[in-house]
Amino acid sequence: xxxxxxxxxxxxxxxxxxxxxxxxxxxxxxxxxxxxxxxxxxxxxxxxxxxxxxxxxxxxxxxxxxxxxxxxxxxxxxxxxxxxxxxxxxxxxxxxxxxxxxxxxxxxxxxxxxxxxxxxxxxxxxxxxxxxxxxxxxxxxxxxxxxxxxxxxxxxxxxxxxxxxxxxxxxxxxxxxxxxxxxxxxxxxxxxxxxxxxxxxxxxxxxxxxxxxxxxxxxxxxxxxxxxxxxxxxxxxxxxxxxxxxxxxxxxxxxxxxxxxxxxxxxxxxxxxxxxxxxxxx
Amino acid sequence: xxxxxxxxxxxxxxxxxxxxxxxxxxxxxxxxxxxxxxxxxxxxxxxxxxxxxxxxxxxxxxxxxxxxxxxxxxxxxxxxxxxxxxxxxxxxxxxxxxxxxxxxxxxxxxxxxxxxxxxxxxxxxxxxxxxxxxxxxxxxxxxxxxxxxxxxxxxxxxxxxxxxxxxxxxxxxxxxxxxxxxxxxxxxxxxxxxxxxxxxxxxxxxxxxxxxxxxxxxxxxxxxxxxxxxxxxxxxxxxxxxxxxxxxxxxxxxxxxxxxxxxxxxxxxxxxxxxxxxxxxx
Numbered sequence: 387x388x389x390x391x392x393x394x395x396x397x398x399x400x401x402x403x404x405x406x407x408x409x410x411x412x413x414x415x416x417x418x419x420x421x422x423x424x425x426x427x428x429x430x431x432x433x434x435x436x437x438x439x440x441x442x443x444x445x446x447x448x449x450x451x452x453x454x455x456x457x458x459x460x461x462x463x464x465x466x467x468x469x470x471x472x473x474x475x476x477x478x479x480x481x482x483x484x485x486x487x488x489x490x491x492x493x494x495x496x497x498x499x500x501x502x503x504x505x506x507x508x509x510x511x512x513x514x515x516x517x518x519x520x521x522x523x524x525x526x527x528x529x530x531x532x533x534x535x536x537x538x539x540x541x542x543x544x545x546x547x548x549x550x551x552x553x554x555x556x557x558x559x560x561x562x563x564x565x566x567x568x569x570x571x572x573x574x575x576x577x578x579x580x581x582x583x584x585x586x587x588x589x590x591x592x593x594x595x596x597x598x599x600x601x602x603x604x605x606x607x608x609x610x611x612x613x614x615x616x617x618x619x620x621x622x623x624x625x626x627x628x629x630x631x632x633x634x635x636x637x638x639x640x641x642x643x644x645x646x647x648x649x650x651x652x653x654x655x656x657x658x659x660x661x662x663x664x665x666x667x668x
Numbered sequence: 669x670x671x672x673x674x675x676x677x678x679x680x681x682x683x684x685x686x687x688x689x690x691x692x693x694x695x696x697x698x699x700x701x702x703x704x705x706x707x708x709x710x711x712x713x714x715x716x717x718x719x720x721x722x723x724x725x726x727x728x729x730x731x732x733x734x735x736x737x738x739x740x741x742x743x744x745x746x747x748x749x750x751x752x753x754x755x756x757x758x759x760x761x762x763x764x765x766x767x768x769x770x771x772x773x774x775x776x777x778x779x780x781x782x783x784x785x786x787x788x789x790x791x792x793x794x795x796x797x798x799x800x801x802x803x804x805x806x807x808x809x810x811x812x813x814x815x816x817x818x819x820x821x822x823x824x825x826x827x828x829x830x831x832x833x834x835x836x837x838x839x840x841x842x843x844x845x846x847x848x849x850x851x852x853x854x855x856x857x858x859x860x861x862x863x864x865x866x867x868x869x870x871x872x873x874x875x876x877x878x879x880x881x882x883x884x885x886x887x888x889x890x891x892x893x894x895x896x897x898x899x900x901x902x903x904x905x906x907x908x909x910x911x912x913x914x915x916x917x918x919x920x921x922x923x924x925x926x927x928x929x930x931x932x933x934x935x936x937x938x939x940x941x942x943x944x945x946x947x948x949x950x
Contacts, residue, residue: 489798489799505789505792506788506789506790506791506792506793506795506796506798507787507788507789507792508788508792509788509791509792509795509796510787510788510789510790510791510792510793510795511788511792512795513788513791513792513794513795513837513838513841514788514791514833514837515833516771516788517771540856541856541857541858542858543858549844551796551797555795555796555841555844556795559795559837562831562837562852562854565854565856566856567851567852567853567854567856567857567858567863568851568852569849569850569851569852570844570849570850570851571849572844572847572849574822574823574847574848574849575823575849576823576824576825576849580866581849584862
């Protein structure tokens with residue numbers, strides 16, 4: 387029977403740590419978020435980021451732009467934030483409307499203020515195990531959980547399922563930097579369970595409810611579930627068939643309450659880290 | 669008995685193709701190489717690059733700086749090349765003397781002219797399967813060989829041994845972009861042969877002579893040997909125990925004459941590609 391990894395508790399603890407660090411600062415870290423359009427999920431996410439930032443003593447700027455804003459106007463807004471001395475961290479809420487080139491927007495954010503760590507030059511630094519400014523939020527959150535529960539990936543057989551730019555790819559690079567033997571599986575993988583069955587650690591980030599079954603998991607494996615899907619009746623499901631997999635895993639993250647709460651926590655850690663770098667406090 | 673992949677022949681064919689393309693151009697692609705110090709191996713490499721470039725009809729610039737050149741002077745030289753309209757591609761020969769920060773130098777090269785594809789922003793574009801300018805030379809060479817022999821990696825179990833920034837890491841990212849299931853193994857991997865024995869394709873880039881043995885390779889596997897080590901008696905050896913492994917592999921690259929000749933070929937392809945991008949010919 388697995389230990390259930392408590393993401394809420396870890397997140398709470400880390401946020402309290404940020405808050406007490408922030409109290410000691412003369413100036414306050416400032417996170418600026420740009421949101422384009424009226425997507426209701428995006429609005430909720432942005433509001434949570436603002437509320438959390440304020441609760442920690444950060445300054446928060448939210449810039450709301452209409453759905454039909456031009457790409458050049460959006461770029462102009464980002465450049466203002468790039469140049470604003472009081473702004474330490476910039477985030478453009480995704481997804482963006484189709485008429486805007488998301489890659490171009492991400493590349494407009496100054497790498498030194500790229501709190502999501504989506505800019506190619508920041509991604510590239512992770513890819514070559516170089517000295518980056520910060521780490522992408524969800525992968526960083528996964529490592530916070532592993533650290534908190536004393537789980538090392540060094541020399542372990544770690545299988546990442548999913549190859550998104552937000553989770554699968556960066557988490558694979560970071561695992562490699564931490565000396566794991568890393569396999570990335572995805573929709574084109576033949577015989578997925580041949581890989582997962584041998585894994586010491588499975589990180590699943592696919593968005594396919596309960597598709598990691600007990601038979602696919604080795605006894606004693608650590609199972610990290612990044613997937614989150616809302617069923618028709620409103621229930622949230624992860625990628626992992628939690629009730630059955632927890633019988634064989636040694637550690638497992640639930641959905642909700644596992645990796646989910648960590649992402650916003652990492653965002654706040656990153657904001658504080660960028661503030662410190664910019665103020666020569668690191 | 670494996671098909672022996674003939675890197676010399678593929679390289680020759682691709683170089684002839686570049687030469688005939690170059691003949692049709694009004695302006696000529698220009699590759700600039702900076703070499704610092706007197707390392708004899710580096711001098712041979714740089715001289716080969718120059719000779720090959722000239723043989724294709726390219727322009728070649730070689731800038732030789734003394735071993736004790738300051739970092740700021742080297743940066744100044746790179747910036748001149750960044751700003752020179754006639755220079756399409758810039759390469760700083762590695763390794764650099766210890767008093768120079770290689771990462772800083774690599775980041776000084778304008779990404780649009782970074783012919784080695786070492787700049788973090790170019791690496792990052794590969795990492796997120798984005799639209800980069802060019803691909804790193806040795807990995808690109810491996811894909812040229814696979815293409816030439818009609819070997820697809822899509823859905824295949826590919827094991828990369830070694831995680832260098834020049835080969836292991838970028839080739840893994842490029843394999844993932846081509847829909848392979850990719851595992852990266854390295855010095856901290858426990859039970860390496862458990863991974864290699866299941867691989868449809870093995871790419872070894874470690875520099876440990878003959879350490880991939882026949883027992884570690886599945887019958888019918890494709891074996892790409894990037895390692896190259898000079899024995900005491902001057903013989904070149906790859907990572908793969910070629911004479912024995914070729915009995916079980918379906919395709920195998922020899923050392924020398926396999927991946928080796930491809931790297932300079934990719935460098936020339938990249939120079940031409942950067943020239944075309946800069947002249948709106950792509």
